[in-house]
Amino acid sequence: MSQLLLIEDDIELSNLLCEYLQSQNHTVSQAFDGGSGLAMAKADNFDVILLDIMLPKLDGFEVLKQLRQTHLTPVIMLTAKGDDFDRIFGLELGADDYISKPFNHRELLARINAITRRVEFVKQAEIAEIIEHNRVALNMAARTVHVNKAQLTLTGTEFAVLQLLMAQVGKVVTKETISQEVLGRRLAPFDRSIDMHVSNLRKKIAQYSDANCIQTMRGSGYVFLAQ
């Protein structure tokens, strides 16, 4: 659920890591050198930055140093060797954590979560808490959905799909988008998962409402109708 920036010059490793993190519901942007990584880090507001030390031209330390002049975005350093020099130097420059290669994916994930958790409390209060359209009320914080004041029992994926559609109320959301945002993967041909989740959602909503609030746009995607 976090916006991550992965700065790593090894494209294959980067893609692998990226895939894994996306499968864990994180959104990952990739940079393959220090310069563009720094630019992206400054341009967007990432939740956590994963920063490799060994980078061509601008190395990880330099990126961190320059970033810290203006930004406080949490940074996890990825070090090729686990020696103390890397660690201390990095932490002094303002890294929030470090992890040395080879590391396993779960460990990295745990560290990302550890960092984001402490920020999350503050964030959740700020984001819109309740979206309501067409007699369907979705409460982000409580993860509940009420239709005409009756509470639905949704699975996590169903909730995420509904949230995505309702956040884009009136706009068509493609299955490709839903798949990427909710399931964290590209929509494969003949993949009917999204259809099923939408079908189940409709069924549950229909128990308490006559309005056909999730409309199909054949060949394009789905829309949640306002009003």
Added chain:
Amino acid sequence: MSQLLLIEDDIELSNLLCEYLQSQNHTVSQAFDGGSGLAMAKADNFDVILLDIMLPKLDGFEVLKQLRQTHLTPVIMLTAKGDDFDRIFGLELGADDYISKPFNHRELLARINAITRRVEFVKQAEIAEIIEHNRVALNMAARTVHVNKAQLTLTGTEFAVLQLLMAQVGKVVTKETISQEVLGRRLAPFDRSIDMHVSNLRKKIAQYSDANCIQTMRGSGYVFLAQ
């Protein structure tokens, strides 16, 4: 901006794409078969390779497989509708992205930029959310079209044709262009599909408007008239 290699056997299609990408400040090299494409890919250091799957002799999959033995150059596969997608997903040959026809040029550009990580200064979605000319209002996000405030029910293809014509309002759009952008294929001789879609569009618009907003330019194409 980027050094691109386009491996595509349809010479006319290749030239069209090439022209477009060059107009967007990319440098494009062309290969018209798998063998020479592979050789060029290995010889030069391209930023991104655009690789068609359907190629004579050495097909796209084979090119990618051989390229990946030595190179990590990012590859975007261009897939046609009838292509065997399973191989992309199953064999994990190492494509970085794929785009399935029909794709429009802007979408391809966005994917190239996504891979090269260069920030798009103008977000395409924001360029025009709503186009309105001649009492016809087309809403991109909602995929709706209103004529004199009455909503039309259009098919996906009809919407795409109208969108293309209205985006180029006042300019002639050739059937060849429409076919490529909307249907994702070359315009075959005696192919009357585009005519039919335009015919149906006119019929639907005429329900709510007297203006003959889609004009035929005999021998050239169609124009959407401003005002």
Added chain:
DNA sequence: GCAGAACTTTACACACTCTTTACGTTCGCT
């Protein structure tokens, strides 16, 4: 390690969409 929940895949019916065919009309050219 098991049971139940959640998610995905499969399968088939159905409705909508697209393309092709066929024929009539219009247009531009000589």
Added chain:
DNA sequence: AGCGAACGTAAAGAGTGTGTAAAGTTCTGC
């Protein structure tokens, strides 16, 4: 005016996307 090429469109059937039940697989909590 006459001709041929390009265009307009009705109709049919070929093709494609979607809805959903049911079966299969993976995940999760105890």
